[in-house]
Amino acid sequence: xxxxxxxxxxxxxxxxxxxxxxxxxxxxxxxxxxxxxxxxxxxxxxxxxxxxxxxxxxxxxxxxxxxxxxxxxxxxxxxxxxxxxxxxxxxxxxxxxxxxxxxxxxxxxxxxxxxxxxxxxxxxxxxxxxxxxxxxxxxxxxxxxxxxxxxxxxxxxxxxxxxxxxxxxxxxxxxxxxxxxxxxxxxxxxxxxxxxxxxxxxxxxxxxxxxxxxxxxxxxxxxxxxxxxxxxxxxxxxxxxxxxx
Numbered sequence: 001x002x003x004x005x006x007x008x009x010x011x012x013x014x015x016x017x018x019x020x021x022x023x024x025x026x027x028x029x030x031x032x033x034x035x036x037x038x039x040x041x042x043x044x045x046x047x048x049x050x051x052x053x054x055x056x057x058x059x060x061x062x063x064x065x066x067x068x069x070x071x072x073x074x075x076x077x078x079x080x081x082x083x084x085x086x087x088x089x090x091x092x093x094x095x096x097x098x099x100x101x102x103x104x105x106x107x108x109x110x111x112x113x114x115x116x117x118x119x120x121x122x123x124x125x126x127x128x129x130x131x132x133x134x135x136x137x138x139x140x141x142x143x144x145x146x147x148x149x150x151x152x153x154x155x156x157x158x159x160x161x162x163x164x165x166x167x168x169x170x171x172x173x174x175x176x177x178x179x180x181x182x183x184x185x186x187x188x189x190x191x192x193x194x195x196x197x198x199x200x201x202x203x204x205x206x207x208x209x210x211x212x213x214x215x216x217x218x219x220x221x222x223x224x225x226x227x228x229x230x231x232x233x234x235x236x237x238x239x240x241x242x243x244x245x
Contacts, residue, residue, distance in 0.1 A: 001131075008071075021176075033054075155182060170203070193242035
């Protein structure tokens with residue numbers, strides 16, 4: 001079973017080129033996933049009463065066609081069959097009935113007090129998600145072996161109060177803002193053909209300082225970002241654009 005929501009891309013949702021910010025698109029995904037889960041017995045507040053929450057661990061996104069200001073994208077989301085400790089969830093984005101983007105995400109359950117990953121069986125007595133195999137789109141899962149020493153760009157940022165969500169950690173939608181701040185604009189007029197993968201490795205909490213290492217002045221079309229939180233990796237990201245973009 002799937003759910004769909006219709007959004008409008010507003011002026012505060014877009015980049016200077018008029019295309020949607022990836023963080024805005026991730027917010028649409030978060031709303032669609034939340035609406036889907038909240039209509040089941042595994043809604044946010046039900047799990048919160050058990051000190052449990054769903055958190056994102058990976059997202060792979062492919063943009064086929066630019067999503068522009070005042071477009072009205074429809075976000076369709078499908079929960080998939082559990083894989084180990086992970087809950088896969090797909091997203092399809094349509095504008096005027098045309099598929100313009102697809103994404104595959106992986107979620108896990110965490111204990112909000114111990115901040116550790118839980119097995120899916122902890123919610124067996126509460127309920128389950130309505131699994132769907134509708135409109136299955138394959139999204140590449142590109143594995144990267146990144147040498148941090150080769151990433152010449154660096155930046156430092158501190159997790160602030162405005163970055164937090166109700167799980168008391170850095171909300172997943174901000175990560176893409178950090179990534180694209182590292183990449184910069186590079187005079188791109190189009191995001192069509194863009195691929196992005198973010199691997200969420202460990203939580204970032206209020207006051208944490210993240211050190212970002214990234215591909216600097218890339219003359220090609222591929223970019224890597226690694227963010228360290230002390231001696232832990234907070235996240236890694238890979239972004240690619242068509243070479244003629």
